[in-house]
Amino acid sequence: MSSTLTGTAPPAGTTREVVAPWRRTRVLALPEVRWAAAALVLFLLALPLHLLGAPAWMWGSLYALTYAAGGWEPGWAGLKALRDKTLDVDLLMVLAALGAAAIGQALDGALLIVIFATSGALEAIATARTADSVRGLLDLAPATATRISDDGTEETVHTDRLAVGDVILIRPGERVGADGRVLSGASEVDQATITGEPLPVAKEAGDEVFAGTLNGTGALTVKVERDPSDSVIARIVAMVEEASQTKAPTQLFIEKVEQRYSVGMVAATMALFALPLIFGADLQSTLLRAMTFMIVASPCAVVLATMPPLLSAIANAGRHGVLVKSAVVMERLGQVDAVALDKTGTLTEGTPRVTDIRPLAASSLDEDGLLTLAAAAEHPSEHPLARAILDAARTRGLYIPVVTDFSSAPGTGVTATVDGCTVAAGSPARLLSEGDGHPAAVVAAQLENDGRTAVVVIRDRTPVGVLGIADRLRDEAATTVTALSTLTGATPILVTGDNPRSAVRLAAEVGITDVRAGLLPQDKVTTVRELQQTGRKVLVVGDGVNDAPALAAAHAGIAMGRAGSDLALETADAVIVRDELATIPTVVALSRRARRLVIQNLVIAAVFITGLVVWDLIGTLPLPLGVAGHEGSTVIVGLNGLRLLRDAAWRRARDAR
Incomplete structure (x- = not known):
C-alpha cells in the first residue's frame, strides 16, 4: 500500500466511500411499538383525570384500555408459555398489575404495564434495525455482472448465476461482482469496505479483488474464485x-x-x-x-x-x-477490561494529508515550488492523493497554474504540461527508471519505511522531489489510549486491515505496542475471540x-x-x-x-x-x-x-x- 499510485478516479471512489443503502423498517409498522404507544397515550390521558378527582368511570375506563393495549401481548405470550410449563416474568407483571387493580391500585398497575410495554417496543426496534442493516449490506455487491464467454462475447448475468471459473469484466467505476483474481488490466480498487485501507489499492494481473469493492478508472478482467454465497x-x-x-x-x-x-x-x-x-x-x-x-x-x-x-x-x-x-x-x-482499536477512521481521521515535502538539492526548488508543481499536475485528478496534495497547496495559499495535456495511467500516476514543462507525479517504483540509487528513490524509501505513501515529482524527465502522504492521527488519540490503559489496566491493541509498516508507525505515536495488521474482517473476529478466551x-x-x-x-x-x-x-x-x-x-x-x-x-x-x-x-x-x-x-x-x-x-x- 505504501506505493499506492496517483491517478484519476471517479468521485464515487473517494476515501472511505462506504456502504450499504438504508433499508429501514417503519417503526410504527412494528406491532410492539404501536401497542406500547397506545398504552402510553392512554395512561397519560388517565393520570391527570385520576389525580384531579374526576369521576372513576372516566379514568377507570382509560386505565382498563391501558391494561388491554400494553398487557394483552405479554399476557398472551405468558399463557402460551404456561402451555409449555414455563412461567415468565411478563405474565407475572400482568398478574401483578391486575392484582393492583383488584385492590384499588389501578395507577400502580397501569404504570407497570406501560414500563414493560415500552421495554418490549425498544427491543423490537433495535432488532429490526440491525436486521435492516445486515440485509442492506448485501446490496454492496452488484446485482448483475458482465460475463465473458469462451468465444469472447459478453453477456449480462445475475451475480447469483456466477460460478467458480467464470471470467467477468469490471468496467471503470463499477463494483466488483464476485471474489476473484485479476487476469488482465490495471486499475485501483477502493476496498475500504473490506480491509479498511484508507486509499484505493493498485490492482493488476494476479491480484485478488473482493465482491462489493469499487473499481477505479481502469478495466479489469477477473476470474471468479469463490461462489457468490461464499x-x-x-x-x-x-x-x-x-x-x-x-x-x-x-x-x-x-x-x-x-x-x-x-x-x-x-x-x-x-x-x-x-x-x-x-x-x-x-x-x-x-x-x-x-x-x-x-x-x-x-x-x-x-x-x-x-x-x-x-x-x-x-x-x-x-x-x-x-x-x-x-x-x-x-x-x-x-x-x-480490554480494548481493540481500529486504525483508519478511528485513531486517524480517515483522510490522507501531505506530511512531508522533500525537494531534491539539485532541483533548485523550495517546498512551495515543489508543492506547486505537484498540485498543478494533480489538479484535474479526483484521486484521494491528488486531493491531499491540492489541499496542502491551498492551505499554504499557493497559486496553482493552469495545465494542459493532462493524462493519467492507473497504477502509475499523472502527467501534464505546466508552464511549458512536462511534469509527472506518481509511484516511485513506476516513474523512477534509475533504480534504488537515485536520490529520489532513497527519499521515497525513507518515507515508505516511516509508513508514508511516497509520490515522486518529475519535471522534464528529471526527478525534483518527493512528497509523503499519510492519514492524519486524531489530536486526542494518544490521550485516549492512555486513559483506556488506566481504566482497563492494559494497553489497547491495534487491529487494522492496513499495511504493517503504517500500522506500527502510528501505534508507536500513541503508545500501542500490540499491533495486528493486514487483517480481513474474519481475522479481527478471531483476535477478539482469542482475547475473550482468556477471560477478558x-x-x-x-x-x-x-x-x-x-x-x-x-x-x-x-x-x-x-x-x-x-x-x-x-x-x-x-x-x-x-x-x-x-x-x-x-x-x-x-x-x-x-x-x-x-x-x-x-x-x-x-x-x-x-x-x-x-x-x-x-x-x-x-x-x-x-x-x-x-x-x-x-x-x-x-x-x-x-x-x-x-x-x-x-x-x-x-x-x-
Missing part, C-alpha cells in the same frame, strides 16, 4: 448474525432467574390466599392480604433500581455526543463495514459516527456521534459509576421489599402503608439513579478516567 461480503453478513447470537447465554441466565422468581412469587401469593381460607379466615381480609403481598413483593422497585442510573447515564452521554443504544449496553461498557471482556472501536463482525463479537462495540458505515453504526452497541475519540474512556467511566449506583439501588430495594414482605407475613401490614412503602422505595431508588443526569456526573467521569 464471498467475503456474504461471510461478513453471516459473521455479524452469528456473533450477535453469542450474547444469548446472558439472556438465558436472566430468564432462569425470572422463572424462579415468578414461580416463587405466584406460589407464595396463592399459599397466602388459600391457607388462611382453609383455617377459616374470611374471604375479604384474606384476599386483601394476598393482594397486598403481591403488590409489596412486586419487583417494580428492583426494575427502577436498575434502570434510572443506566438511563440517566445514557441521557448524559447523549448530551455529550455518545449514543448508547440500551441500558444493557451501558452496563456492559463498565465491565470491559473486550471493547472494540471501529467505523467500517469490515469492523462490523468484530463489533458484534465483542462484549461491547463502539462505532465512530461521522464517517462510520451504516452496518457499523447499527451493529455497534454505542456510537460516537461527533467523532470525539476522548469521549470513549469518559463513557466507560460513567458506565462504571452507573453500575455502582445500580448496586446501591438493589440493596435499597431489597431491604424495603424484604421488610414489607416479612411484615405482611408475620403481622398485619395495612394496605396504604404497604403501598406507601412500595412506592417510597421506588421513589428513593429512582431519585438516586437520576443523579447521573447532571453535567457534574460527566465531568467527574471525565476526570476519573
Whole structure:
C-alpha cells in the first residue's frame, strides 16, 4: 500500500466511500411499538383525570384500555408459555398489575404495564434495525455482472448465476461482482469496505479483488474464485448474525432467574390466599392480604433500581455526543477490561494529508515550488492523493497554474504540461527508471519505511522531489489510549486491515505496542475471540463495514459516527456521534459509576421489599402503608439513579478516567 499510485478516479471512489443503502423498517409498522404507544397515550390521558378527582368511570375506563393495549401481548405470550410449563416474568407483571387493580391500585398497575410495554417496543426496534442493516449490506455487491464467454462475447448475468471459473469484466467505476483474481488490466480498487485501507489499492494481473469493492478508472478482467454465497461480503453478513447470537447465554441466565422468581412469587401469593381460607379466615381480609403481598413483593422497585442510573447515564452521554443504544449496553461498557482499536477512521481521521515535502538539492526548488508543481499536475485528478496534495497547496495559499495535456495511467500516476514543462507525479517504483540509487528513490524509501505513501515529482524527465502522504492521527488519540490503559489496566491493541509498516508507525505515536495488521474482517473476529478466551471482556472501536463482525463479537462495540458505515453504526452497541475519540474512556467511566449506583439501588430495594414482605407475613401490614412503602422505595431508588443526569456526573467521569 505504501506505493499506492496517483491517478484519476471517479468521485464515487473517494476515501472511505462506504456502504450499504438504508433499508429501514417503519417503526410504527412494528406491532410492539404501536401497542406500547397506545398504552402510553392512554395512561397519560388517565393520570391527570385520576389525580384531579374526576369521576372513576372516566379514568377507570382509560386505565382498563391501558391494561388491554400494553398487557394483552405479554399476557398472551405468558399463557402460551404456561402451555409449555414455563412461567415468565411478563405474565407475572400482568398478574401483578391486575392484582393492583383488584385492590384499588389501578395507577400502580397501569404504570407497570406501560414500563414493560415500552421495554418490549425498544427491543423490537433495535432488532429490526440491525436486521435492516445486515440485509442492506448485501446490496454492496452488484446485482448483475458482465460475463465473458469462451468465444469472447459478453453477456449480462445475475451475480447469483456466477460460478467458480467464470471470467467477468469490471468496467471503470463499477463494483466488483464476485471474489476473484485479476487476469488482465490495471486499475485501483477502493476496498475500504473490506480491509479498511484508507486509499484505493493498485490492482493488476494476479491480484485478488473482493465482491462489493469499487473499481477505479481502469478495466479489469477477473476470474471468479469463490461462489457468490461464499464471498467475503456474504461471510461478513453471516459473521455479524452469528456473533450477535453469542450474547444469548446472558439472556438465558436472566430468564432462569425470572422463572424462579415468578414461580416463587405466584406460589407464595396463592399459599397466602388459600391457607388462611382453609383455617377459616374470611374471604375479604384474606384476599386483601394476598393482594397486598403481591403488590409489596412486586419487583417494580428492583426494575427502577436498575434502570434510572443506566438511563440517566445514557441521557448524559447523549448530551455529550455518545449514543448508547440500551441500558444493557451501558452496563456492559463498565465491565470491559480490554480494548481493540481500529486504525483508519478511528485513531486517524480517515483522510490522507501531505506530511512531508522533500525537494531534491539539485532541483533548485523550495517546498512551495515543489508543492506547486505537484498540485498543478494533480489538479484535474479526483484521486484521494491528488486531493491531499491540492489541499496542502491551498492551505499554504499557493497559486496553482493552469495545465494542459493532462493524462493519467492507473497504477502509475499523472502527467501534464505546466508552464511549458512536462511534469509527472506518481509511484516511485513506476516513474523512477534509475533504480534504488537515485536520490529520489532513497527519499521515497525513507518515507515508505516511516509508513508514508511516497509520490515522486518529475519535471522534464528529471526527478525534483518527493512528497509523503499519510492519514492524519486524531489530536486526542494518544490521550485516549492512555486513559483506556488506566481504566482497563492494559494497553489497547491495534487491529487494522492496513499495511504493517503504517500500522506500527502510528501505534508507536500513541503508545500501542500490540499491533495486528493486514487483517480481513474474519481475522479481527478471531483476535477478539482469542482475547475473550482468556477471560477478558473486550471493547472494540471501529467505523467500517469490515469492523462490523468484530463489533458484534465483542462484549461491547463502539462505532465512530461521522464517517462510520451504516452496518457499523447499527451493529455497534454505542456510537460516537461527533467523532470525539476522548469521549470513549469518559463513557466507560460513567458506565462504571452507573453500575455502582445500580448496586446501591438493589440493596435499597431489597431491604424495603424484604421488610414489607416479612411484615405482611408475620403481622398485619395495612394496605396504604404497604403501598406507601412500595412506592417510597421506588421513589428513593429512582431519585438516586437520576443523579447521573447532571453535567457534574460527566465531568467527574471525565476526570476519573
